[in-house]
Amino acid sequence: MSTNVSTPKAPPHDETLATLAIFGDGVYSVASFRDNVRLYVPPARLVDVLLALKDRCGFALLSELGATDYLGYPGRTRSRFEVHYVLLNYDKAERIVVKVGLDDPDPTLPSVVSHWMGADWMEREVFDMYGIRFAGHPDLRRILMPEEFTSFPLRKDYPLRGRGERHNFRRLTRGES
Amino acid sequence: MSANVLDEPELETEQKEATWTLNFGPQHPATHTTLRLILELDGERIVKAIPDIGYLHSGFEKLGEHLNFNQYVTIVDRKNYISPPMNEVAWHHAVEKALGVELTPRCQYIRVIIGELARISDHLLCTGAAALDLGAFTAFLFAFNLREQIYDVYEEMSGYRFHPGYTRVGGVLYDFNDKVLDKIRAVLESFPKVYSDMEKLLFRNRIFLDRVRGIGTLSKADAISLSATGPIARASGVAYDLRKDEPYLAYPEFDFEVPYATEGDCWARFIVRMEEMRQSHRILTQALAKLPGGPVNIPIAEKYPLPDKLTSYNSMEGLIQHFELIMPNRGMESPRDELYAAIESPNGELGYYLVTDGSQTAWRVRTRPPSFIHFQIFPHIIKDHMVADVVAILGSLSIIAAELDR
Numbered sequence: 105m106s107t108n109v110s111t112p113k114a115p116p117h118d119e120t121l122a123t124l125a126i127f128g129d130g131v132y133s134v135a136s137f138r139d140n141v142r143l144y145v146p147p148a149r150l151v152d153v154l155l156a157l158k159d160r161c162g163f164a165l166l167s168e169l170g171a172t173d174y175l176g177y178p179g180r181t182r183s184r185f186e187v188h189y190v191l192l193n194y195d196k197a198e199r200i201v202v203k204v205g206l207d208d209p210d211p212t213l214p215s216v217v218s219h220w221m222g223a224d225w226m227e228r229e230v231f232d233m234y235g236i237r238f239a240g241h242p243d244l245r246r247i248l249m250p251e252e253f254t255s256f257p258l259r260k261d262y263p264l265r266g267r268g269e270r271h272n273f274r275r276l277t278r279g280e281s
Numbered sequence: 282m283s284a285n286v287l288d289e290p291e292l293e294t295e296q297k298e299a300t301w302t303l304n305f306g307p308q309h310p311a312t313h314t315t316l317r318l319i320l321e322l323d324g325e326r327i328v329k330a331i332p333d334i335g336y337l338h339s340g341f342e343k344l345g346e347h348l349n350f351n352q353y354v355t356i357v358d359r360k361n362y363i364s365p366p367m368n369e370v371a372w373h374h375a376v377e378k379a380l381g382v383e384l385t386p387r388c389q390y391i392r393v394i395i396g397e398l399a400r401i402s403d404h405l406l407c408t409g410a411a412a413l414d415l416g417a418f419t420a421f422l423f424a425f426n427l428r429e430q431i432y433d434v435y436e437e438m439s440g441y442r443f444h445p446g447y448t449r450v451g452g453v454l455y456d457f458n459d460k461v462l463d464k465i466r467a468v469l470e471s472f473p474k475v476y477s478d479m480e481k482l483l484f485r486n487r488i489f490l491d492r493v494r495g496i497g498t499l500s501k502a503d504a505i506s507l508s509a510t511g512p513i514a515r516a517s518g519v520a521y522d523l524r525k526d527e528p529y530l531a532y533p534e535f536d537f538e539v540p541y542a543t544e545g546d547c548w549a550r551f552i553v554r555m556e557e558m559r560q561s562h563r564i565l566t567q568a569l570a571k572l573p574g575g576p577v578n579i580p581i582a583e584k585y586p587l588p589d590k591l592t593s594y595n596s597m598e599g600l601i602q603h604f605e606l607i608m609p610n611r612g613m614e615s616p617r618d619e620l621y622a623a624i625e626s627p628n629g630e631l632g633y634y635l636v637t638d639g640s641q642t643a644w645r646v647r648t649r650p651p652s653f654i655h656f657q658i659f660p661h662i663i664k665d666h667m668v669a670d671v672v673a674i675l676g677s678l679s680i681i682a683a684e685l686d687r
Contacts, residue, residue, distance in 0.1 A: 137618045137619065137620050140620040140621055164505050165505055165508060165510075167508060167630060167632070167649065168632055168649040170647040171647075172634075172636050172647070174644075177644060178638055178639060188647075190621050190632075190634070194519070197526040197527050199621070201621055220506055220508065221506045221507050222506060222507045222508025222654060222657065223508075224657055225654070226508075226654070229653075233342075246335075247334065249338065250335070257340065258343060264344075264347055
């Protein structure tokens with residue numbers, strides 16, 4: 105049992121971005137909002153960028169992985185889906201968001217489970233909710249929805265009240281159960 | 282529901298013959314909530330555990346795309362229902378960061394106070410209920426007695442005991458009155474006795490110690506690789522606390538410490554939680570002593586807070602502001618951008634990836650639920666333990682199924 109006293113640090117992203125310059129121009133673009141810095145990378149370079157962040161810049165923790173469907177988002181010109189990876193560097197208390205765009209008909213990304221075991225269920229949830237496949241995932245099954253479910257409920261073209269799955273669910277009578 | 286989980290061709294045929302399968306849950310007293318485990322057993326030794334979740338999936342993230350920033354607070358309450366105020370603080374922390382709202386000092390203190398009360402309440406339940414499952418009934422009763430007092434605080438401050446729905450964009454529902462402060466002081470006075478009772482009942486209890494020491498060890502490297510945060514990561518030696526390292530609200534103004542252990546077993550997780558309660562008590566004591574005066578909500582000129590009844594009935598500005606926020610074709614404006622914002626919840630990092638589209642409803646509300654991320658640790662650390670250890674490890678991970686499935 106011991107305790108730790110540390111002082112708050114300001115997150116400087118400059119050093120990270122300087123390290124990432126090894127990728128050269130055109131591999132990623134940077135956007136920022138409040139204290140968040142986002143890197144947009146193409147699917148083909150995703151694992152390279154994530155591993156460079158992990159191994160060269162010290163982003164050890166994959167703190168969050170999720171997706172968004174931008175179908176009908178006002179002023180949207182880029183791809184329909186985006187998957188985000190939020191990485192955390194413990195030593196500098198610095199976070200970085202890596203975003204990758206995807207489109208129908210067959211959105212597929214490389215899986216990062218072999219680099220972060222924690223990505224396992226988060227990738228399964230993205231698959232369950234959006235139908236985005238992760239190539240190389242050891243066990244890509246639905247996680248929250250029942251296995252016989254056919255739609256992807258968090259897509260924007262899926263209605264809030266469903267397509268009658270709940271309404272038409274077969275009911276068991278007392279005699280059958 | 283998902284029968285094919287059972288048919289997985291995971292083990293060799295000869296091995297398969299020697300093992301048998303045990304279904305644990307979804308309705309079992311020791312799961313506390315609705316979750317299911319399929320355990321592959323060799324005698325009493327667990328060869329493999331497959332969690333099967335989704336029984337409580339209620340589409341909370343989809344609902345977040347249809348309810349506005351203030352309405353959604355009732356839904357976040359129902360995620361981790363053991364510490365609802367902490368979920369509210371997390372949700373409005375993300376929204377206010379996106380909108381660029383700076384809270385008043387009093388409101389920041391009030392949010393720290395309700396958050397730390399929620400942390401005590403959550404850790405009491407986690408340690409108490411785990412003790413109950415492991416046969417130490419009395420500690421559970423002491424813990425619940427104090428939780429009851431914390432519920433009294435919620436009731437006094439908001440009118441609801443279980444799901445207070447207390448925070449609002451730019452402020453809170455009602456300001457604290459003297460009765461609320463008295464009830465919080467009563468909680469703080471009862472706490473040291475309850476803490477020392479629980480500590481003696483658990484950590485001087487040979488049976489309890491034998492059942493948690495060296496059980497479910499999670500190494501530091503695995504904790505990081507498995508995205509563990511909060512008390513579970515701190516019990517494995519990752520001394521990282523968002524309150525210290527990425528400060529939010531008024532936390533830099535308080536003197537507290539971040540406890541951590543290096544053992545990584547169930548005992549370490551319980552002892553870190555116990556110590557965190559003491560640190561929360563320290564923060565609460567300081568916060569009550571220094572609670573600033575002044576307005577609790579940001580001024581209505583900032584166009585975000587809903588004015589209280591007195592203001593909307595008795596002043597022109599209040600009436601206009603109320604109209605602007607309530608009428609369906611109006612409402613607050615948000616930037617067309619996105620961000621990730623997280624706070625330290627009792628269970629770990631509770632974050633929101635929020636995409637706003639200019640309206641008062643989020644385009645996407647992605648929750649980073651600590652329970653979901655921590656439950657995937659379970660199959661890794663249960664391997665080669667006995668069936669009875671399932672209960673100890675589940676208790677130490679503190680899985681809340683409503684947050685797990687959302």
